[in-house]
Amino acid sequence: MNSRTTTPKVSSNHGLLNKDSTRATVIQAVTLGLVLFTLWYVFANAAENLDRLGMSFGFDFLSVTAGFNISWSLIPYDPSMSYWRVFFVGVLNTLVLSFAVIIVGTLIGTIVGIMRLSHNPLVSQLARWYVEVVRNVPLLIQIIFWFTVIFSTLPAPRQSYHFFDWAFLNNRGLYLPTASMSISGWWAALLIAVAMVSLWLMRRWSANVKRETGKHPQAFYFALVVWGVAVVISYGVLSQWLSWSIPALKGFNFSGGAFLPASFGAAFVAMTVYRSAAIAETVRAGMQSIDKGQHEAAFTIGFSRFQTLRLVLIPQAVRAIIPPMTNSWLAATKDSSLAVAIGFPELVSVFMQTSINQTGRAIEIISMVMGFYIIISLLMSYLLNRYNERVQYKVR
Amino acid sequence: MSASKYTDNSAVKRFKAAPARPPLKQNRGVFHILRQRCFNNIGNSVLTLLILLGGFYLIKGMLDWAVINAVFVADSRRQCMEISPDGACWAGIISWFNGLIYGRYPIEEQWRVNAGFMIAVAWLLPLMSKGLPLRNFVLLSWIGLFPFLGGYLFLGGQFGQELGLLHGLMTSLALAYFVLNYLNWGLHKLGKQGLHEVFVPVLSQWIQRRVHLTSLLLVWGALAIAIAFGLTQVSLPSVAIERWGGLFLTFIIAGFAITMAIPVGVVLALGRRSKLPVIHWLCLVTIELVRSVPLITVLFMAVTLLPIFLPADVEFNKLAQVLVAVCIFAGAYMAENIRGGLQAIPAGQYEAAKTLGFGYWHTMLLVILPQALRMMIPNIMTSFISLLKDTTLVSIIGLFDIMLMARNIANDKDWIGLHTEPLVMISILFFVICYGMSQYSLNLEKRLKVDR
Numbered sequence: 001m002n003s004r005t006t007t008p009k010v011s012s013n014h015g016l017l018n019k020d021s022t023r024a025t026v027i028q029a030v031t032l033g034l035v036l037f038t039l040w041y042v043f044a045n046a047a048e049n050l051d052r053l054g055m056s057f058g059f060d061f062l063s064v065t066a067g068f069n070i071s072w073s074l075i076p077y078d079p080s081m082s083y084w085r086v087f088f089v090g091v092l093n094t095l096v097l098s099f100a101v102i103i104v105g106t107l108i109g110t111i112v113g114i115m116r117l118s119h120n121p122l123v124s125q126l127a128r129w130y131v132e133v134v135r136n137v138p139l140l141i142q143i144i145f146w147f148t149v150i151f152s153t154l155p156a157p158r159q160s161y162h163f164f165d166w167a168f169l170n171n172r173g174l175y176l177p178t179a180s181m182s183i184s185g186w187w188a189a190l191l192i193a194v195a196m197v198s199l200w201l202m203r204r205w206s207a208n209v210k211r212e213t214g215k216h217p218q219a220f221y222f223a224l225v226v227w228g229v230a231v232v233i234s235y236g237v238l239s240q241w242l243s244w245s246i247p248a249l250k251g252f253n254f255s256g257g258a259f260l261p262a263s264f265g266a267a268f269v270a271m272t273v274y275r276s277a278a279i280a281e282t283v284r285a286g287m288q289s290i291d292k293g294q295h296e297a298a299f300t301i302g303f304s305r306f307q308t309l310r311l312v313l314i315p316q317a318v319r320a321i322i323p324p325m326t327n328s329w330l331a332a333t334k335d336s337s338l339a340v341a342i343g344f345p346e347l348v349s350v351f352m353q354t355s356i357n358q359t360g361r362a363i364e365i366i367s368m369v370m371g372f373y374i375i376i377s378l379l380m381s382y383l384l385n386r387y388n389e390r391v392q393y394k395v396r
Numbered sequence: 397m398s399a400s401k402y403t404d405n406s407a408v409k410r411f412k413a414a415p416a417r418p419p420l421k422q423n424r425g426v427f428h429i430l431r432q433r434c435f436n437n438i439g440n441s442v443l444t445l446l447i448l449l450g451g452f453y454l455i456k457g458m459l460d461w462a463v464i465n466a467v468f469v470a471d472s473r474r475q476c477m478e479i480s481p482d483g484a485c486w487a488g489i490i491s492w493f494n495g496l497i498y499g500r501y502p503i504e505e506q507w508r509v510n511a512g513f514m515i516a517v518a519w520l521l522p523l524m525s526k527g528l529p530l531r532n533f534v535l536l537s538w539i540g541l542f543p544f545l546g547g548y549l550f551l552g553g554q555f556g557q558e559l560g561l562l563h564g565l566m567t568s569l570a571l572a573y574f575v576l577n578y579l580n581w582g583l584h585k586l587g588k589q590g591l592h593e594v595f596v597p598v599l600s601q602w603i604q605r606r607v608h609l610t611s612l613l614l615v616w617g618a619l620a621i622a623i624a625f626g627l628t629q630v631s632l633p634s635v636a637i638e639r640w641g642g643l644f645l646t647f648i649i650a651g652f653a654i655t656m657a658i659p660v661g662v663v664l665a666l667g668r669r670s671k672l673p674v675i676h677w678l679c680l681v682t683i684e685l686v687r688s689v690p691l692i693t694v695l696f697m698a699v700t701l702l703p704i705f706l707p708a709d710v711e712f713n714k715l716a717q718v719l720v721a722v723c724i725f726a727g728a729y730m731a732e733n734i735r736g737g738l739q740a741i742p743a744g745q746y747e748a749a750k751t752l753g754f755g756y757w758h759t760m761l762l763v764i765l766p767q768a769l770r771m772m773i774p775n776i777m778t779s780f781i782s783l784l785k786d787t788t789l790v791s792i793i794g795l796f797d798i799m800l801m802a803r804n805i806a807n808d809k810d811w812i813g814l815h816t817e818p819l820v821m822i823s824i825l826f827f828v829i830c831y832g833m834s835q836y837s838l839n840l841e842k843r844l845k846v847d848r
Contacts, residue, residue: 024671046704048708119433122434122443122448137823140792141788141819145820334690338692348696352696362700363704366697378688
């Protein structure tokens with residue numbers, strides 16, 4: 001106390017504790033220590049609890065026979081297969097559902113987003129209320145609504161709706177015809193590859209011609225001809241080996257063809273509608289971010305409204321739309337986990353619910369499922385960032 | 397040479413604009429707009445007519461189903477079908493209405509739920525008057541103290557027995573603060589200075605110093621002790637958490653998520669922008685991990701892994717697990733909103749704060765965060781809306797929120813198979829709340845717009 005008044009100690013302000021660097025080190029050390037301690041505490045508890053319950057930690061359960069059925073899978077599956085197979089079935093089902101939702105949702109969303117900017121007040125109001133209603137009602141309610149109210153009340157298999165006796169829709173799901181070839185698929189793949197390569201060469205050639213002569217060769221029509229020829233040849237060649245498998249009612253159920261369960265239909269429709277509303281908002285915001293002068297310039301040089309949209313507005317709006325669109329697609333992938341509520345066998349349903357109940361390996365299974373979603377989201381944001389870099393304006 | 401030409405005003409004839417002519421008569425009015433926008437060519441006319449026709453049939457169909465052919469009074473779904481086979485059966489909803497709102501909360505105790513929500517709203521009412529002394533503490537105390545009071549009201553139990561000591565003390569503090577809060581507001585309305593000034597003259601006679609906040613703290617503490625003694629005398633019958641449900645539970649989860657999102661989000665966002673690598677990476681990894689997984693997996697994790705990761709003797713009910721999960725999830729999303737706001741603050745603001753000699757926390761709390769949060773209000777409100785919608789997910793892990801209560805109606809033996817009406821009803825409810833919130837956010841955005 002007394003010394004403070006008599007000897008002015010300058011060093012008290014420059015003490016070890018008041019240095020920024022020391023403080024930073026101390027804070028970080030304390031944080032790191034706390035985190036490590038928490039981790040240790042959590043793992044010690046987990047070890048003790050698992051011990052007490054007579055369980056162990058490890059991924060060896062993955063090769064054990066699963067023993068339960070999965071209602072729908074893309075790859076062949078039966079109950080005698082291992083948990084690895086269950087994991088892949090879940091992953092594939094999740095990917096198929098989210099991919100379908102992303103494609104169709106983006107298409108519908110773009111159309112609705114453009115409709116919102118229509119001059120016709122009826123059209124724009126229709127689009128507006130579609131978006132408002134859809135995005136203000138929780139997705140889970142919509143999924144369950146489509147499943148219990150629409151898809152489950154479709155007629156029974158005997159009275160199913162049909163499309164020229166080729167495709168059938170009933171309360172179990174959608175039955176579609178499939179084509180199978182008796183010769184190896186390599187020939188078909190070869191034909192497609194030839195068509196692709198010729199298309200690519202055509203594009204390069206037309207670009208070259210345009211660069212050198214300034215004239216635009218009608219590459220599109222050439223490409224159409226090439227594709228037409230390819231299709232005709234392939235059909236002519238392959239049709240004798242091609243056999244259609246058409247679903248037919250046998251007893252109480254359909255056999256043959258491909259099957260999409262009602263839970264897939266309900267999840268797909270609900271998520272597509274929900275996603276399209278979100279994407280419509282993204283598209284609208286992107287279109288509105290374009291300067292008004294662009295509309296006027298396009299009008300001045302005599303573009304029609306459709307031409308203005310296709311040649312002037314959309315190419316520019318894409319740059320503003322892509323970052324939020326990426327987020328929307330990622331959200332669609334994550335939202336596909338909600339299909340668990342109606343029993344669609346996607347990853348969370350088959351792996352996180354059924355498999356945890358069967359094996360009790362909660363830590364391993366949850367980390368695998370979360371790992372899958374983390375990898376997907378990292379991959380998607382990486383790819384779309386690369387694409388984004390390519391379409392952005394090159395600012396000099 | 398040209399200068400003289402233009403400076404010579406007399407030679408220039410004064411230009412006088414003619415008054416603007418009114419717009420052509422034929423270009424005005426509803427009919428003109430209709431002709432210009434709805435019927436300007438064949439395609440558009442067809443489109444207009446199609447939408448009008450479709451809209452008419454849609455609205456007519458909905459009205460027929462929901463109002464005209466609907467049944468409001470019936471004892472069972474079968475009776476509904478007999479009265480009107482193709483109308484809505486709202487009678488089922490009406491008979492389950494109490495369950496949809498309160499879940500399986502005992503009817504004679506439901507006043508406690510109402511009281512809790514009314515206190516929650518009443519707590520915030522003093523915020524309406526600008527310039528209220530201690531205004532910041534109203535919101536802080538609402539976040540920090542009200543949950544204990546709400547918990548006490550909803551759970552019930554005797555102070556010192558079922559109700560833990562800490563919980564009881566916090567409840568008393570909350571009640572005491574609530575009383576002081578209203579005293580403070582009343583004094584402010586009467587034109588007085590505010591509560592913390594009132595006790596100063598009294599106390600300063602005893603301790604011979606003008607202490608403002610300490611005097612208030614003393615009064616608060618004394619009041620709390622008195623209330624705690626009072627609480628030991630009353631005993632509310634305890635209601636198990638398993639009986640909570642319906643809209644009540646939805647509001648609890650959503651309210652908790654919304655109030656915790658901002659503090660957790662601020663901490664994570666500041667951590668992510670920190671210059672200390674350990675803190676930066678810790679927050680970054682937390683935010684990115686939580687944001688890249690679906691909420692349902694976080695909920696499953698909380699329900700299955702929390703019991704494994706905590707000591708065996710810690711008792712954890714499902715609601716608490718869900719609240720922890722939702723809190724982390726909401727915080728991670730909010731952190732990205734707030735980070736966007738922090739990045740939009742010009743560097744001059746940081747430099748100005750530094751020039752004034754502010755440290756890190758003063759800079760952040762007094763200068764940066766108020767601006768960042770205000771700037772991000774639209775995004776924050778959007779996050780709140782999606783949080784409210786996401787609370788329906790707790791029905792998947794078996795909490796009886798409004799979604800699961802609504803689905804349960806179809807399992808009641810009287811109303812078996814009644815799926816459509818409950819779903820439509822809660823859809824309308826969510827639509828009204830979420831649409832109202834988004835419109836309010838637009839309004840707020842306009843009002844709080846700051847021009848730089």
